[in-house]
Amino acid sequence: MNFADDQFMQLSCDRTTKIFVIAVAFICVTFVFYEQNLGYPHFIDAPLRLKSFFDSSFLENDQQLITDRSKLILAWNPFFSYDLAKVFTERGLKNCKYRCTATNNRSQLAAAEVVVFHIRNTSPKDLPHSRSRHQLFAFFLQESPYHTGGVLNYLPRDYFNITMSYRL
Structure with missing residues (x-):
């Protein structure tokens, strides 16, 4: 060589x-x-992650208003067989500094700050027709889109304005 x-x-x-x-x-x-x-977070951590939304900087000027008023989270549908509002209340909202409460009473839609939709239990025919401009509609999914059973194909585009997912 x-x-x-x-x-x-x-x-x-x-x-x-x-x-x-x-x-x-x-x-x-x-x-x-x-x-x-x-x-991969466990689904019961979702309320804590949602709470972090209320900590964001654009709300700092209204800090007194935020802490003076209770925040209502409406669980529009269950998480499979679990009462999502009960899970939020028992597991995630115990120490919420904004005095958050959760309900699954749909008549409280107008009063809710956040409406959480578990996508696997959501039907396009069972969605509220409108929301206030200050209201959050949360897309809640703890699985990959591959395992959603095709429901994503039937949901309206741009309907949800915040997400709660396994990819946070």
Whole structure:
């Protein structure tokens, strides 16, 4: 083997090693990012994540108004066989600094700050026809879209204005 062939082999080896190291580093960074940010939360954490919406900066000027008034969360439908309002009340709203309450009483629609729709139990024919401009309609799904049974194909576009999902 001559000098040029030896240099070429060393260069190829260095290049292959560099590509391998970069690929391993990329996989490690991707794994750490996934574990830190996209891990699968349990569905009972959703009210706590929804509560963080009320902590956002655009509400800081109205902080006194927020804490003086109770926030009503309307669970439009159940989470499979669970009473979603009961789950929110028992598991997620115990320490809510905004005095949040949850109900599944649909007659409270006009008073609700947030209306939560568990998408797997939602029928397009069973949706409120309108909402106030200050009201949030929450798209609640704890599964991948692949497992929704096709209900996403029948829901109106741009109907929901906030999401609660496993990908928070």
